[in-house]
Amino acid sequence: MDTAPKRTPLAPVHEALGARMIDFGGWWMPVQYHGILEEHRAVRGQAGLFDISHMGEIFVTGPGAEACLNRLLTNDVTQLENGQGQYTLLLNERGGVIDDLLCYRLEQNHYLLLVNASKIEEDFLWLQSHATAGIAVDNQSDLWAGLALQGPNAEAILRSLLGPDVPLPARNQIATLGIPNGPILLARTGYTGEDGFEWFCPAQTAPIWWDKLLEAGRPLGLLPCGLGARDTLRLEAGFTLNGSDLSPEHTPLEAGLSAFVKLDKGDFIGRTALAAQRDSGLARRLVALVLEGKTPPPRPHYPIFNADSLVGETCSGSLSPTLGQGIAMAYLPSALCAPGTRVELEIRGRRFPALVSKRPLYRRPTA
Amino acid sequence: MNIPQDLLYAKTHEWLRLSGASATVGITDHAQHELTDVVYVELPAVGTHVAAGQQICVVESVKAASDIYSPAAGTVESVNDALSSDPALLNTEPYGRGWIFTLRLDGEADLSSLKPPAAYAQQLAGQ
Numbered sequence: 001m002d003t004a005p006k007r008t009p010l011a012p013v014h015e016a017l018g019a020r021m022i023d024f025g026g027w028w029m030p031v032q033y034h035g036i037l038e039e040h041r042a043v044r045g046q047a048g049l050f051d052i053s054h055m056g057e058i059f060v061t062g063p064g065a066e067a068c069l070n071r072l073l074t075n076d077v078t079q080l081e082n083g084q085g086q087y088t089l090l091l092n093e094r095g096g097v098i099d100d101l102l103c104y105r106l107e108q109n110h111y112l113l114l115v116n117a118s119k120i121e122e123d124f125l126w127l128q129s130h131a132t133a134g135i136a137v138d139n140q141s142d143l144w145a146g147l148a149l150q151g152p153n154a155e156a157i158l159r160s161l162l163g164p165d166v167p168l169p170a171r172n173q174i175a176t177l178g179i180p181n182g183p184i185l186l187a188r189t190g191y192t193g194e195d196g197f198e199w200f201c202p203a204q205t206a207p208i209w210w211d212k213l214l215e216a217g218r219p220l221g222l223l224p225c226g227l228g229a230r231d232t233l234r235l236e237a238g239f240t241l242n243g244s245d246l247s248p249e250h251t252p253l254e255a256g257l258s259a260f261v262k263l264d265k266g267d268f269i270g271r272t273a274l275a276a277q278r279d280s281g282l283a284r285r286l287v288a289l290v291l292e293g294k295t296p297p298p299r300p301h302y303p304i305f306n307a308d309s310l311v312g313e314t315c316s317g318s319l320s321p322t323l324g325q326g327i328a329m330a331y332l333p334s335a336l337c338a339p340g341t342r343v344e345l346e347i348r349g350r351r352f353p354a355l356v357s358k359r360p361l362y363r364r365p366t367a
Numbered sequence: 368m369n370i371p372q373d374l375l376y377a378k379t380h381e382w383l384r385l386s387g388a389s390a391t392v393g394i395t396d397h398a399q400h401e402l403t404d405v406v407y408v409e410l411p412a413v414g415t416h417v418a419a420g421q422q423i424c425v426v427e428s429v430k431a432a433s434d435i436y437s438p439a440a441g442t443v444e445s446v447n448d449a450l451s452s453d454p455a456l457l458n459t460e461p462y463g464r465g466w467i468f469t470l471r472l473d474g475e476a477d478l479s480s481l482k483p484p485a486a487y488a489q490q491l492a493g494q
Contacts (some may be wrong), residue, residue, distance in 0.1 A: 020403070036429040037404045228430055294451065296407045296427055319406045319429055348409070348425065 004028075008053035009145045009206040017224060025118040025243070027054040030226035039229035040321040043192050044364075046221025047151030049213055050230055052198065053206060056120035056141040058113040058127065065109040068132045072269055073103060074252060076262040080105035085172050085187060087260050089252050090123060091270030095277065096248035097255070099123050100240065102189060104174045112174070112185065114146075114198075116242045130269070144185075145206030149213060150196030150233075152364070153220040158197060161216040168197075181205040191230065193237025193362055232318050235327060238288060238360030244300060245286060245315045245329050253277055254331065255286045256359065284331045288361055289314070289345070289354040291326035296347045298328040303346045304354075306336055311343065322362050328354070368491060369396040371462050375478060376487035377438040379420075382462065383481060392438060393466040394426065394457060397491055403428045405457040408450040411468055415443045419477065424467065426457065438481055441470035 005028040014021060019030035030051065032039060042048045060069060070077040075088035085104035089097055099119040104112040115123045124139040131137050149157060158168060162177070169175040169188045177184040182201065190196035201209050214222060231241070240246050240255055251274055252261050263275055291298060298317030303310055317328035328345070336343060341356040374382040380398035384391040399405065407427040417423050417437040424435045446468045450456055456465040482490065 031430065032403060035404045037406075232429060294407075296409060296425070296432070297429065299432070321429075 006054070008051055009203045010051045010053060010210055013207050013210055014051065014224075019224070019226060022227075024054070024227055027117055029054060030224075032226040032228045033224050036226070036228035036232060037321050039223055039225040040232050042221060042223040043151045043194055043225060043229060043233055044322060045152070046223075047149060047153040047157055047196075047217055048192075048223055048225035048229065049210070049217065050148040050150065050225050050227075051206075051210070052146035052148045053144070053203070054117035055146055056113075056115040056117060056123065056139065057144045057146075057200065058115060058120070058124055059138040059140055060111045060113060060127065060131070060135060061109060061138070062135040063109055064132055065111055065135055066105075068135050069103065069111060070265065071267065072127065072130055073101075074261040074268060074270070075103070076265040077103060077105070077111075078265070082107055083169070083173050083175060085174055085189065089246075089257065089260060090126065091252070091268075091274075092248055093269060093273065094248070095251040095253075095270040095273030097242065097246040097250060097252060098126060098248065100242050100246055100252075100257075102187070104187065106174065106176070106185075114187075118243060143203055144200050145203045145209075147199045147201070147206070147209060147213060148190055148192075148196065149199060149217070149222075150190045150192040150225075151194045151222075153217070153222065154194070154196040157213065157217040157220050157222055160220070161212060181208055184209075191237075191239055192233040193239075193360060194233075194364055231316075232321055235316055235318050235329070236320050236322055236360065236362035238362075240286070240329070241316060250286070250331065251277055254282055254284055282334055284312075285334055285337045286315075286329055286331050287337050288357045288359045289328040289330060289343070290320075290323065290357045290361065291328070291345060292353045292355060293325075295326045295345075295352045298326045298345055298347065298354075302328070304330055304332065305344045305346060305351060311336060314345065320361065326352075326354075327361055332356070368400070368488075369462070370484045370488050370491075372484050374462070375438070375481035375483065376490075377420075377436065377481055378490060379436045381436060381438045383438040383478070385478075388472055389444060390439060390441070390470050390472055391466050392468055392470060394435065394461055395487075396461050399458045399461045399465075402426060402433055402457075403430065405454045408454045408457065408467065410446040410448070410450065411443045413443050413446060417441065417443070417470075419480065426454075435467065437470065439470060439478055440473040440476045442473075444469045444471045
């Protein structure tokens, strides 16, 4: 099937800025504006602005929405108060990952699920077919645009745009801003390892807010950033990417996401399989790898060896701009998962030593 | 795009600077721009013999690995070790300190498939 990629409301803005555009999972998205390294460093040091309009917004509402979601998602939805969000996963019956997402409780029995672009339709159909009577599952992905403002200067930039009186959400919280060209759903979350916000606005207002945010941020070092930097940032920060590091073939326990899986909260789809896996022990786990010395940048699907046996392959990999070294993620046999274990990565027929390391590889400096 | 007048160009965006029986090889300004930030150069081994158009080394940006092809037949005489510590020289000085290797040309090396600057400029204009 050869269909033209979907365009976000910001595609013309990216093209006008001279961004390099690519087809990313069916979306026409900027991979970079001036350079991935420069954009990466802007987010670590000042701030970056990303178009995340390709991500999906699915609203789940109605009496019993809380209980319904709690049977479909791995984290404990009942822990959320109004205005709070949590990272969570949607699993199949075998405990394999369909998607990872953020679940926000806007009001009682009124939830927003922020899902991966490539999974919008699949998640929506799954939620719809598993929803209990009286629950409305509403895919509003085409009605909303999303901008991610990330970096140590993100808060100062929003302050400069919104003035001193607008209350900003705390970490993992979401607020509704009733301002002109709104409403805005403003969440304090991100995928970069930095402080930051995700700003959801009506699709047609996206170019207005993109320009306003860039203008407010310019004196504070804000740069527009593409998916290239988004990938290197999330990899350093140890965040998994669905489709690369997560898949229906792996459970969240294997992916090191057990903090977001509440096996004791009551039944949910995939729980039986996960409980069995927990009891029998994990055969493989997702680890971070740091290559030693100067090496070619690791990329997905590079083979990994322990002595002379093939023990796995990379699922994500890149040069880490912050560390100046190659980094990767891979599922390895549990015996090789202890930090400090040395394995070898094969790149174009040559082997390079890599050290199993604790995730995340980058943690932002605390003030 | 900068296309110096004193070089020959391959349609795969390498340049060649003739100097007697030897030649210096690098990638063009257009190529470095398309590659974006170069973060690793896998240099060829000195003494390697290559045919014209044969893949000889690899240049990597954050996003992709790209093959580099030898514009002429010959034996690799020397490589630019500075690229090991500073691969970004390929971006900043593609025709200068970002050269990749030198080649001792084969006696019968045929350079007729390489383009003069005007023809290479035309190729870029047609893309």
